[in-house]
Amino acid sequence: xxxxxxxxxxxxxxxxxxxxxxxxxxxxxxxxxxxxxxxxxxxxxxxxxxxxxxxxxxxxxxxxxxxxxxxxxxxxxxxxxxxxxxxxxxxxxxxxxxxxxxxxxxxxxxxxxxxxxxxxxxxxxxxxxxxxxxxxxxxxxxxxxxxxxxxxxxxxxxxxxxxxxxxxxxxxxxxxxxxxxxxxxxxxxxxxxxxxxxxxxxxxxxxxxxxxxxxxxxxxxxxxxxxxxxxxxxxxxxxxxxxxxxxxxxxxxxxxxxxxxxxxxxxxxxxxxxxxxxxxxxxxxxxxxxxxxxxxxxxxxxxxxxxxxxxxxxxxxxxxxxxxxxxxxxxxxxxxxxxxxxxxxxxxxxxxxxxxxxxxxxxxxxxxxxxxxxxxxxxxxxxxxxxxxxxxxxxxxxxxxxxxxxxxxxxxxxxxxxxxxxxxxxxxxxxxxxxxxxxxxxxxxxxxxxxxxxxxxxxxxxxxxxxxxxxxxxxxxxxxxxxxxxxxxxxxxxxxxxxxxxxxxxxxxxxxxxxxxxxxxxxxxxxxxxxxxxxxxxxxxxxxxxxxxxxxxxxxx
Numbered sequence: 001x002x003x004x005x006x007x008x009x010x011x012x013x014x015x016x017x018x019x020x021x022x023x024x025x026x027x028x029x030x031x032x033x034x035x036x037x038x039x040x041x042x043x044x045x046x047x048x049x050x051x052x053x054x055x056x057x058x059x060x061x062x063x064x065x066x067x068x069x070x071x072x073x074x075x076x077x078x079x080x081x082x083x084x085x086x087x088x089x090x091x092x093x094x095x096x097x098x099x100x101x102x103x104x105x106x107x108x109x110x111x112x113x114x115x116x117x118x119x120x121x122x123x124x125x126x127x128x129x130x131x132x133x134x135x136x137x138x139x140x141x142x143x144x145x146x147x148x149x150x151x152x153x154x155x156x157x158x159x160x161x162x163x164x165x166x167x168x169x170x171x172x173x174x175x176x177x178x179x180x181x182x183x184x185x186x187x188x189x190x191x192x193x194x195x196x197x198x199x200x201x202x203x204x205x206x207x208x209x210x211x212x213x214x215x216x217x218x219x220x221x222x223x224x225x226x227x228x229x230x231x232x233x234x235x236x237x238x239x240x241x242x243x244x245x246x247x248x249x250x251x252x253x254x255x256x257x258x259x260x261x262x263x264x265x266x267x268x269x270x271x272x273x274x275x276x277x278x279x280x281x282x283x284x285x286x287x288x289x290x291x292x293x294x295x296x297x298x299x300x301x302x303x304x305x306x307x308x309x310x311x312x313x314x315x316x317x318x319x320x321x322x323x324x325x326x327x328x329x330x331x332x333x334x335x336x337x338x339x340x341x342x343x344x345x346x347x348x349x350x351x352x353x354x355x356x357x358x359x360x361x362x363x364x365x366x367x368x369x370x371x372x373x374x375x376x377x378x379x380x381x382x383x384x385x386x387x388x389x390x391x392x393x394x395x396x397x398x399x400x401x402x403x404x405x406x407x408x409x410x411x412x413x414x415x416x417x418x419x420x421x422x423x424x425x426x427x428x429x430x431x432x433x434x435x436x437x438x439x440x441x442x443x444x445x446x447x448x449x450x451x452x453x454x455x456x457x458x459x460x461x462x463x464x465x466x467x468x469x470x471x472x473x474x475x476x477x478x479x480x481x482x483x484x485x486x487x488x489x490x491x492x493x494x495x496x497x498x499x500x501x502x503x504x505x506x507x508x509x510x511x512x513x514x515x516x517x518x519x520x521x522x523x524x525x526x527x528x529x530x531x532x533x534x535x536x537x538x539x540x541x542x543x544x545x546x547x548x549x550x551x552x553x554x555x556x557x
Contacts, residue, residue, distance in 0.1 A: 007218040014071035029070035040152045044159040045175025048213030055153040063118030089115040104138040128154040129161040177212025198232040204306040205237040261359035278347035295319040492526040502530040
């Protein structure tokens with residue numbers, strides 16, 4: 001006899017051997033035991049979840065002369081005839097190739113003939129959604145009121161394509177994806193029966209690749225068993241699935257999360273140059289990032305992903321150092337790249353662009369990118385190994401050193417022009433005090449003096465523009481965008497309705513920084529106030545007018 005694939009050799013022959021789908025199995029068994037057999041059933045759900053298998057078991061069970069626990073006995077003449085395909089009482093129709101109205105008219109005529117050996121004549125129509133509208137109409141009345149001996153079982157992966165008139169005439173059963181743990185048990189039992197040794201991690205990898213489908217899982221297991229000459233290992237499964245080397249994938253993700261765009265792009269180029277598919281590489285990267293997220297969030301991550309110890313330790317070490325917001329952002333970018341790959345004429349460029357965007361968050365104003373940058377900076381500053389240092393800061397002035405207030409024992413030497421103050425840099429030394437998170441603005445020097453009305457009107461615009469000059473102040477720029485301003489004499493007052501914005505701007509480091517920016521424009525005094533809830537701009541102006549006019553009565557119309 002010719003070789004049979006695993007999914008055919010080990011196809012369940014009774015209800016008790018079906019993997020999961022307990023809710024459907026229980027209903028069908030109860031109907032068989034009570035003799036309440038319906039005339040039309042609709043089995044719908046993802047591929048490889050047991051639709052056709054259950055249809056065949058049900059068809060044999062309702063015709064069996066001596067059912068055992070509602071399952072076919074497999075020993076009576078009827079069961080044997082149905083099993084070897086010699087019986088005419090069960091007809092399997094492929095609707096994909098027999099989807100015309102003529103085939104359905106022929107079925108409508110043949111259904112009138114009684115069964116040959118069993119009690120029922122069963123018609124299993126697979127991929128029924130492929131029927132044309134005329135074919136559905138041809139079988140409509142027969143499906144609603146068939147002869148007593150006829151039972152229709154329709155199977156489909158796309159029930160949304162079936163007309164409502166057909167759906168309303170059938171008992172619908174929705175099949176679910178099979179959990180990974182059940183797939184692992186199924187694969188183990190098959191490998192044990194075939195005498196194949198295996199590693200637990202290899203079985204888990206096959207079950208994950210099966211993605212809830214028993215047929216897909218057994219097909220992959222069949223290939224892996226043929227590939228491996230000895231004990232089936234995790235590396236054998238990875239080779240069969242065409243996955244890139246784990247360490248290379250880990251290396252790319254590590255470069256991306258550490259914002260090393262040059263090395264990340266080089267590593268991607270090295271893998272693609274070996275002939276690896278762009279789609280497979282993106283899928284491998286997403287799988288690795290998903291494992292990172294699981295290890296970072298779940299306490300039982302070791303049991304969930306079930307990887308070899310060396311592989312798991314590598315993922316765990318990377319997960320400890322990566323920021324959650326950054327991980328989420330990178331995953332979303334690569335997931336979008338996988339979707340864009342379907343419509344792209346150059347998948348390589350799509351992937352490389354996504355990798356560059358992932359590893360260069362400074363080019364992205366997405367909120368997750370900004371939060372990731374801030375968290376990374378706070379982590380470095382909070383570790384105690386870094387502090388903010390602005391060494392050799394010289395005031396930007398053309399005045400010679402001798403005229404400054406700095407005391408020195410050496411004679412003053414004239415200089416051409418003092419260099420502007422450099423931006424703060426991170427140096428490895430104990431932090432003396434809590435650092436300021438926002439980037440300092442150069443040339444902050446109070447101008448002093450009174451501001452004219454035109455200057456006051458322009459202050460807020462200049463203030464916002466100063467914050468926008470660098471992306472490092474983007475979060476503070478966002479907080480200040482919706483502020484309402486007014487001058488009380490020479491004092492600038494900011495109003496906000498948002499309590500979070502109010503607290504954020506009044507943080508000592510932010511308050512000091514804003515004061516330095518405003519001093520650049522001649523504002524030496526300012527205040528941030530929280531406007532009471534329910535108070536509109538009109539109410540605020542009215543209250544201010546009443547305070548200015550004293551006891552004068554003001555009527556609002």
